[in-house]
Amino acid sequence: MINSVLIKVRGFHVDIFQHVNNARYLEFLEEGRWAFFDDFGSGTELMQQGIAWAVVNINIDFKSEANFGDVLAVQTHFSKLGNRSITMKQRIINTQNQNVVAEADVTYVCFSKELKAAVPLPDDYRQKIEAAIV
Template sequence: MINKVQIKVRGYHLDIFQHVNNARYLEFLEEGRWEFFEDFGVGTDMMAQGIAWVVVNININFKKEANFGDVLEVQTAFSKLGNRSISMQQNIVNSKTLALVAKAQVTYVCFSQARKEAVALPEEYRHKIEEAIIGLNEPA
């Protein structure tokens, strides 16, 4: 499963050099992940059971600048499944030029809110995630 979200670059996303500030990419990526989890349909169920996804690592590689008015597509997919963790791959692509603007790898742990520790992913979610793991290809 690949989820795609479009974000238009606004003036408040820019830094003094008039391109998207690096901290804004974290927000764009997070928006992509929230949309992914909503569409995937496990976030609300897990939270009702006292289980949450907690980000433990984010690595971002910046490839090209994005500027005012650009429409960016945030692509999100599961890329790896561990016993207590999942990894997601995300690409940010300029919708007009199809250039890769940034790519990120995000790792989550399955976290019990009651126990305050990482726990094994429940089997029902494990199977659903295994079926959805495909990863992303970089645009040409």
């Protein structure tokens, strides 16, 4: 499953060089992941059990700039499944010229609020993720 969300670059996204500041890409990527989980099913039942996803690693490769007025597509999908973790692959594409603006790998752990520790993914959720890996 690949999810895509569109983001229009606004004036508050750009820096003094008139291109999107690198810190803003973290926000764009997060917006993409939230949209993905909305469509996938964010695991409300997990939250009710005191389990949450905690980001433990983000790697971003910046490929080309984005500017005021550009419309960016943030594409998100699961790429890897561990015992206690999932990794998502994200790509930001400028819809006007199809240039890849940035690529990112984001790793989450399944985290127990009660234990304050990473825990194995519940089997039913693991199976749902396995079926969605691209």
